[in-house]
Amino acid sequence: MEKKLYIATAIPYVNGTPHIGNALDYLIADIWTRYQKQNGHEVRFQVGTDEHGNKIAAKAAGLHMDPKAYTDSTYVNFENMVKKVGASYTDFIRTTDDHHVAAVQYIWQTLAPYIYKGTYKGWYCVGHEAFFTDKEVQATNGICPDHQTPYEQVSEENYYFKTSVFTDLIRDAIMTDTMKIVPEFRKKEFLDLIKDGLQDVSISRPKKNLSWGVPVPGDPEQIMYVWIDALANYITVLGYPDKEGWQQYWPADVQVIGKDILRFHAGIWPAMLLGLGLELPRKLLVHGFVIVGGEKMSKTVGNVVDPNEIIDSYGLDAFRYFFSRHIPTLDDGDFTWEKFENAYNSELGNDLGNVVQRVASMITRYQAGVIGEAPQGEHDMSAYHEVMDNLEFNKAMDEVWQMVRSLNQYIENVKPWEIAKKISKDSEAESHLSEVLAYCVGALLQIGDLLVPFLPATAEKIHKTFESGVIVPTDGVLFPKLYLHTPDPQAPKAA
RNA sequence: CGCGGGGUGGAGCAGUCUGGUCAGCUCGGAUGGCUCAUAACCAUCAGGUCGCAGGUUCGAAUCCUGCCCCCGCAACCA
Numbered sequence: 001m002e003k004k005l006y007i008a009t010a011i012p013y014v015n016g017t018p019h020i021g022n023a024l025d026y027l028i029a030d031i032w033t034r035y036q037k038q039n040g041h042e043v044r045f046q047v048g049t050d051e052h053g054n055k056i057a058a059k060a061a062g063l064h065m066d067p068k069a070y071t072d073s074t075y076v077n078f079e080n081m082v083k084k085v086g087a088s089y090t091d092f093i094r095t096t097d098d099h100h101v102a103a104v105q106y107i108w109q110t111l112a113p114y115i116y117k118g119t120y121k122g123w124y125c126v127g128h129e130a131f132f133t134d135k136e137v138q139a140t141n142g143i144c145p146d147h148q149t150p151y152e153q154v155s156e157e158n159y160y161f162k163t164s165v166f167t168d169l170i171r172d173a174i175m176t177d178t179m180k181i182v183p184e185f186r187k188k189e190f191l192d193l194i195k196d197g198l199q200d201v202s203i204s205r206p207k208k209n210l211s212w213g214v215p216v217p218g219d220p221e222q223i224m225y226v227w228i229d230a231l232a233n234y235i236t237v238l239g240y241p242d243k244e245g246w247q248q249y250w251p252a253d254v255q256v257i258g259k260d261i262l263r264f265h266a267g268i269w270p271a272m273l274l275g276l277g278l279e280l281p282r283k284l285l286v287h288g289f290v291i292v293g294g295e296k297m298s299k300t301v302g303n304v305v306d307p308n309e310i311i312d313s314y315g316l317d318a319f320r321y322f323f324s325r326h327i328p329t330l331d332d333g334d335f336t337w338e339k340f341e342n343a344y345n346s347e348l349g350n351d352l353g354n355v356v357q358r359v360a361s362m363i364t365r366y367q368a369g370v371i372g373e374a375p376q377g378e379h380d381m382s383a384y385h386e387v388m389d390n391l392e393f394n395k396a397m398d399e400v401w402q403m404v405r406s407l408n409q410y411i412e413n414v415k416p417w418e419i420a421k422k423i424s425k426d427s428e429a430e431s432h433l434s435e436v437l438a439y440c441v442g443a444l445l446q447i448g449d450l451l452v453p454f455l456p457a458t459a460e461k462i463h464k465t466f467e468s469g470v471i472v473p474t475d476g477v478l479f480p481k482l483y484l485h486t487p488d489p490q491a492p493k494a495a
Numbered sequence: 496c497g498c499g500g501g502g503u504g505g506a507g508c509a510g511u512c513u514g515g516u517c518a519g520c521u522c523g524g525a526u527g528g529c530u531c532a533u534a535a536c537c538a539u540c541a542g543g544u545c546g547c548a549g550g551u552u553c554g555a556a557u558c559c560u561g562c563c564c565c566c567g568c569a570a571c572c573a
Contacts, residue, residue: 013573050573185499192498193570201571230573261573268571289567326507331500332567334507342522350535358532365531401521412537417530477533490534 004042006249007033008234008281009256010265011048011093014074015055018081020290020297020335021258023307027323028287029256030087031393034453036253037088044249046237047082048093049075050230057212067212068096084308086316086456093237095214095229103236104229105217110241111228111275114162120202123151159204159222163271167197170270170280179280181266182391183330186259186286190266198267203227231269235278251279254391262286285391288332290323305335313484317455318344324454325397337485345481351404352447353478356462358411359440360471366420367434369471374438377446379403384450393454400450407443441466 009025012018026047033045051071060070075094082089093100108115173179174191181187204222205213214229216222234255238246257265262284270280289296292303311319322340325347327333363371387395414436422429448462458478465472481488 010573189499189568193568199570225571226573227571258573259567263570264573339507339522345533346522349533354533354535356532358536360532362531398521408536411531412529415529415531420531479533481533481535 004044004248005036005253006044006046006238006251007036007254007256008046008237008252009048010258010261011050011095011230011233012078013053013055014049014051014071014078015053015059018078018307020305020307022078023081023085024287024290024323024327025256025258026082026085026087026089027320028285028329028393029254030085030089031320031324031453032254032256032285032391033088034456035388038449038452044091044238045087045089046091046093046234047078047087047089048091048233048237049078049095050226050233051075051094051096052213052224052229053226054210054212060212071096081307084311084316086320091237093233095233097236099239099243100233100236101214103240103242104214104224104232106241107232107236107272107276108224108228109217111161111272114165114271114275115159115203116162118158118160118200118202119155120158121153121155124154156206156209157222158202158206158225159216159219160200161203161228161268161271161275162200163198163268164200166271166274167194169274170194170198170267173270173280174266178282179266179270180283181262182283182285186262186330190262193263194267198271201227201268227264227268228272231264231272234269234281235273252281254283254285255281256285256287259286259288283391285330287329288327290327290335291332292334293336294334310340314340314344314482315479317458318348318479320455321348321397324393325401326394329391329393341482341485344479345483345486347401348479349477349481351401351408352458353480355404355408355411356444356465357477359437359444360465360473362416362420363437363441363471364473366416366423367437371441371466371469371471372434372438373469374441374445374466377442377449379406379443379446381446381450388453396450397454400447400454403443403447403450407440407447410443411440 007029009029012022029045029047033043036043049071051067056071057067060067063070065073071094079092082092095101095104170179171191171194174181174187181190203225204216204219205225207221207223210223210225213223213225216224234252235246235250238249240246240250255265265284273280290305291297292305295303297304307319310322318340322335322343323333326339326343327335363369381399384396384399387393387399416433416436419429419433419436423433444462445466448459448466451459451462461474461478465474
């Protein structure tokens with residue numbers, strides 16, 4: 001029996017609309033999920049939303065809504081985005097779910113030996129709903145640059161979680177790759193960050209400062225701050241602690257996170273798990289940010305790219321293609337509409353789409369669509385599997401495109417159209433031709449297999465066209481040319 | 496002396512750990528070939544002091560030293 005696998009994504013805060021970073025989370029997790037399913041694993045794939053906190057409460061109040069009613073209306077945007085990128089998720093969790101809330105309170109009680117009450121004094125920014133260090137306050141002359149409001153000196157009672165006591169265990173787990181942080185440089189970065197030990201973390205707020213959240217068990221004056229509430233989702237969604245079956249999936253095989261939230265997932269979260277006596281996730285996949293034309297995406301600059309627009313214009317597989325191949329899985333990547341369209345036209349259209357088309361067309365033309373026995377694709381896939389296992393999906397796509405290229409070169413070398421001309425004179429030409437074309441089909445079917453995790457719809461079309469032994473014509477070509485952001489070479493030249 | 500990543504032909508990158516077989520790949524450009532194909536495909540060519548200055552070596556993009564420049568991060572920012 002293969003082990004059941006669990007893959008989890010960070011849950012975004014529902015204050016706002018889904019952006020390309022969220023889409024990237026879902027896409028990466030989905031590629032891994034489909035890859036593992038293809039390898040015969042059963043996979044549970046979680047997504048969800050973080051719905052508590054002051055910003056939500058404030059936004060709801062602004063709309064004269066109850067916070068829950070507000071999140072009921074917005075979480076859907078995220079679920080739609082998950083579906084839009086084709087993510088094959090199995091579970092969607094909201095931190096306002098009843099089971100989650102109850103489970104979080106159970107977790108708090110279980111962690112009680114590591115929780116103590118303390119007083120926090122510091123400079124507080126209402127807009128951030130967060131405290132800032134003296135250094136930061138000095139650097140900004142006491143005015144929060146984001147909100148243009150002065151920091152206030154605030155003192156409040158909080159509960160703290162003793163993450164510090166788990167420092168050595170966590171450091172050890174990271175160093176030995178028991179909890180493997182991928183890529184390596186993120187691992188180093190984090191180890192450096194905790195070289196002086198983890199610092200205890202404040203996990204509650206007085207009710208007067210934070211009303212919308214999970215109540216602290218046994219203390220009506222305190223509400224849980226984001227950490228325990230949000231991070232716990234990764235296990236509560238599986239049914240922890242009371243529903244059957246979660247043990248089959250925990251520990252997670254991979255947790256997909258952005259580089260901005262590594263410290264929480266590599267520090268606080270493992271501490272919680274250790275406090276609960278649970279295993280740590282096997283791997284943390286830390287991806288980078290999507291930048292646009294070399295600049296950070298930001299609303300004020302107005303360069304925000306909406307994933308919906310890409311998918312609506314070019315199709316889902318085109319979106320999945322660009323963001324899996326041209327945005328490195330483990331690093332920042334650059335998006336521009338020109339880059340996207342060039343990749344679409346030349347790589348998806350000219351390379352992949354065209355080679356599918358030309359092979360299908362030759363078989364139809366020379367052999368009335370009959371393929372015969374296609375041999376197993378003989379390309380060595382070990383490089384592909386190696387980079388997949390290293391979670392470098394972009395490199396796996398490079399491997400696939402290498403194969404596409406080779407196939408085009410092969411066709412050019414063998415020149416099936418010339419063999420076809422000899423059929424009337426040369427008795428061996430006919431079998432030679434069908435052998436050549438069957439080889440091409442074998443290669444295409446292999447390419448199709450490798451594309452399953454990345455471009456599910458395209459992979460299916462390729463299989464459908466070739467796998468039956470007879471060409472099944474498709475409607476239109478795979479990736480028709482589009483010139484929405486780059487000049488159309490066929491357009492009449494401007495004077 | 497805070498930490499990390501990076502500076503390679505017009506653009507984007509690989510190669511640096513394990514010195515020579517490295518100056519490579521993709522896009523873009525030029526030329527040619529082909530006609531099965533989505534004006535697609537294939538081949539060839541142009542070309543870069545491998546950030547700068549020293550050093551080690553028979554030999555350095557690759558190792559050592561110093562310097563310059565760019566980009567993140569710097570703990571409660573999902």
